[in-house]
Amino acid sequence: MIEVHALHKTYETHQAVIDLSFTVSPGEVLGLVGPNGAGKTTTMRCITGILQPSSGHIVVAGADVVQDPVAAKRNLAFIPDEPHLFDYLTIHEHMQFYARVYNVADRDARASALVSEMELTEKLHALPGTLSRGMKQKVAIACGLLHSPKLVLFDEPLTGLDPIAIRRIKQTIKRLAAAGSAIIISSHLLGLVEEIATTVLLMQNGRKVLHGTLAQIRESAPDLREKGLEEIFLRATGYENDANATRETQP
Amino acid sequence: MSSALRWLILRQIAGGTRYRLSRLKNPRYAVPALLGIGYFGLIFVGNVFRPGEANEARQVRDYFHVLVGPVFAMLFATTWLFAPARPAPLFTLPDASQLFVMPLTRRQLLNFRLLKAQFAILILSMLAGLFALRSADVKPWFAAASAFTLMNLMALNAMAASIVVNRILNAGLTRFVPPLPGVLMLAVLASVLAIQYQPIEFGQTNVLPWAREVFHTGPAAIVLWPFHQLALLPGAQNGADFGRGMAAAAGFAAVLYGLTMMLVSPFEERALALAENVGKVIKAKRGGNWASLALEKRKSLRSTSLKLAPTGKPWVAIFWKNVVAEWRIGTWRVAAVVAVISVLGVSVARVVGVNKGFWALVMGMSAAFGMMFTTFVPRLLATGLHLEIRRAPLLKALPIRGHDLLRGTAWAGALLSAIPLGAFATMAGIALSTGIEEGFEFGPYAVAGALPLGIAVCGLMVVLESGLVLMVPAWVVTNPGEAGVEAVGRNMLSFLVRFVLGGLLLSVPVGIGVGVGAAIWVAGAPGAGLVAGGLIAAALVALEVELMAYLLGIRFNSMEPGEEG
Structure with missing residues (x-):
């Protein structure tokens, strides 16, 4: 449904997204996670055609977002934060x-x-x-x-919602995926991503750090087998190592 | 253009009109609206029943025809010069964030942007038509149609300039090239005008023949010809003038629109950034006192050497916070630069030597702008209470009293006003001692006396405005995001209060100051009289500011946090 090939996006001298490639198939829910400034929103905006990629290709439902933006946009929806x-x-x-x-x-x-x-x-x-x-x-x-839409992009969809509405939106997302839409959710709520995403893409400093189903990610690191997405996130972004190092140096 | 976009524009106009009408049931909107309507009524109803003299109209038409063409040329060229600062069409945040992800072509979006402005342009054009009723010769329909056409041309020119710059930037030419079209245009204009420049004796020569010689002969006549044709529109009295003007406008429109549509390239990224920036500014303005905080997030914001490190009394904290925030917003920095340039220009003129007419002009304009500035200084403050009182719950939660709030706000406004007022006073002083009264050596004394008085008067104006906001917040509090007849009414209400109460409060201090000054002058020390008179009046006005701040502060202390609604 969506194919992102070698996406690069540079703002003047800052490289926001570097060599990012992934696909999301119909029925798949991709959780796009990463620390602030990782390049998630830039990636979403490139997919929706708001930002022009510096290089690379984005194809939505067979239409190139840069070459044929109208056809591509006809098949997508973007829900901003x-x-x-x-x-x-x-x-x-x-x-x-x-x-x-x-x-x-x-x-x-x-x-x-x-x-x-x-x-x-x-x-x-x-x-x-x-x-x-x-x-x-x-x-x-x-x-x-x-x-x-065949592709729906949610940028922090649960911000400002009450618990009942959160439940509703989660159900809606699941219903959309079951009906064959490809979904991308960018969120800092790792619990939400863990609950409804079928695959996870972790970005840091514009680069892809991890990509796959949670099971595949856990398989790749034996010590993370029993861990949740939060632990995986902290380990992959280097926060946990830094925190341990800080603790060890403290008297 | 997409029929859905046309539908959107019509629905938004209808929805906006319905909303504005429905809220008139509330007195807080009805009273300012009535005042605003009354104001426009006074201007235009008189025109309907009392048309002007025919010879006035002919003179106006001649002036328009001779002088407006070069002004149009300058406006067009400067738009291109400054286009790099706005390298994409300006969309609102809702437009940008929703329409840019929809299956719409860029040309459809540009047409939408142009069409969306038509309603506001139409209203302004109708006002121009009403204004033309005052003339016996200018046809109101011509005036309205001309205004409509010219405003659209300006909008189209701005869009074409932004699209061309966007195209240049998209081609990777980010340095030197983007302002080049504007620089070239201005260079051509400056060259042809330099070739034909002739000195003018202000006040002694009739400007019209001089301008005709400079702008309508030689190479200037050729370069400015299209703009001279456009200049036939504003004062058009007959079908021939109107037709020629409209034909020129059609030519301009065809070129600009063609250029826009031909050179359009991806602009969404820059347009969204602009929309977000404008959104932040509006949000910051609505936030009033917290404008500086919101503006800090802007990439273009420069830091200031003024540090926000208040210590001691609460009113000092309010004072410094306002000064720093206003300085950060930038209006006062621009005013400072303009003031310095103006004073330098007048100083150079003094050294070079110019005629009396020029000095009369400097004197008159300094006095007029100085008075206008003093009257309107409270409304220039983004940290003024007319904006800030919306944050009353937050203000009430801070450990400050009304007296501190008003004192800090009033003296911050007074301090900031010192720079422009100093420039006006200095220019007037130079004009007075150089060209108006030769041998008058008291110019510096007059400046030394007038400046502190002017600053104190600015403080008084701020405290009066703030007081009015506290007494009747619903009628005076403004929202910069909402223009319209109600905003005019609110401004008028506050202006009337400042005018009447300010006049009353100034009468005694100024009377005493003039009396003391005159006594010293007569005693043989004119310079000392000027300074002493000004300082005494300023000190008395400052006392009034303190007294008003104290009394009105009591009202703030007793105010409920949500009272302003």
Whole structure:
């Protein structure tokens, strides 16, 4: 569904992403994790066509994001960590607009189902200014999923959500994957990634550090067999070694 | 353009209008709106019933035709010169973050951007049409259509410049090349004007024949010809002028639009960065006092040598925090640079020697700008209470009293205003002693007396404005993100209070200062009289500032945190 080949992205002198390659197949949920500044958001933005790769190729549902961005974007949805909705459009109008852009055939039925799933029915005619952050996040998700995208990118999808909404969003992500969408989730919530991701890609300083299913990653390091993603993360990024070294040097 | 984008624009206009109308049920919006509407009514209703004189209109038309062309040329060229600072079309954050990931072509996005501006341009054009009612000869419809066309051309020019620079940057030419188109344009303009330059005697020569000679003959006539045709639009009185102007505008539009669409290349990255930056600035402004903190995240922000290390009394902490934040925001740094350049320019003119007309101009403009500045200084402060009071719950949680808050805010505003006021006073002093009254050796004394008074008056204006915010926050608190008739009404309300109360409060100190100064002057020490009069008046105004800060501070102390809503 998505193929990333030798992606490089440089900002002036800073190399944000270095030689990154991976694929995500239909039904796969990729957890994109890494410390701050690892290059996760840059990678997501390159995939969505907002940023131009310095080199490399990104192919979404058979369309190259740089060569044929419109075709590629038709098949993807990007749910950013900070939802910026249109100030003077109601929730209902947001849904209508997305349906028009993506030319969704059964727009009313799909919109109604998503609004209900995100528990937005009562707020349908409210302006974004009157909504909480979590509600705005739900609106962004509902709008993004309206055209049944083949690839969905979530950037910190659970920020600002209450426990019930978190449960809902997790179920939605699982439902999307079961329906054949490829999913990429960038998150610092390693518990979430561990729970719903089928594969994990760990980045650090713009480079791929680990990639595979959790089982494969555990296989690669015998001492991590019984460990969770958090321990794997800390070990792979070198934090745990540094912390041990610091403890040993302390009197 | 995509029909969905057209739908989006119309829905946003409808939604915005509906929202603004519905909130008028609330007095906090209704009162400023009524004031704003009243203000525009006073301007325009009079025009409808009292058209101006025909000969006035003809003169205006001549001035427009001769002088506006070069101004347009300069505006067009400077837009290109500064385009590297804005190397992509300007989208709002919601537009950028949602539309850039949608299956829309870049040309569709650019057309959307151009079309989205039309509603605001249309409203402004209608105001221009209403304004033209004052003229007996200028047709309101011509004026409205001309304003609409010219504003669109400016927008198109800005977009074309940003797209060309974006293309240059995408080609990897990041050094020297991006500003080159603008530099070349300005160089051509400067060259042709230098060839035909003739000295002018300000105040003694009629400007019109001089300008006609400089701008409408020789190579300038050829280079500026398209702009001279555009200049027929603003004062168009007949179909021929209007038609020629519109034909030129169509030519410009075709070239600029063609260039934009032809050279468009990936701009999303830079446009998103710009949108995020603008978003941060708006957020910082809405945050008022915390603007400096939000602005610190901007990459372009430079550090300042002013350190935020207040010690001692709380009002000193507020004072320093405001000074540092304002300095970081940059407006006052720009003002300082402009002030220094202006004073240097006037000093050079003094050495070179220019005629009396020039000095009269300097004197008049210094006085006018000085007064305008003093009146509007509270609204120039991003740390002013008209913005900051939105953070009342946070302010109330700090261990500060109202007196400290107002004192710190007022004296920070006063200190910051010293630089521009010093420039105005110095320029006026030079003009006074050089060109207005030859042999008048008291210019420096006049400056020494006027400057402290001006600074104290600025402090008074800030404390009055802040006081009004505390007394009726719902009517005065502004949100920089929302322009419109209500903002005009709010500004008018605060201006009226500052004007009336300020006049009353100044009358006694200035009266005493003038009296003392005059007595010393008559006693044979004119210079000392000027200084003493100014200082006494300044000291008395400063006392009033302290008294007002104390009294209004009580209101802050008794205020509920959420009172400002």
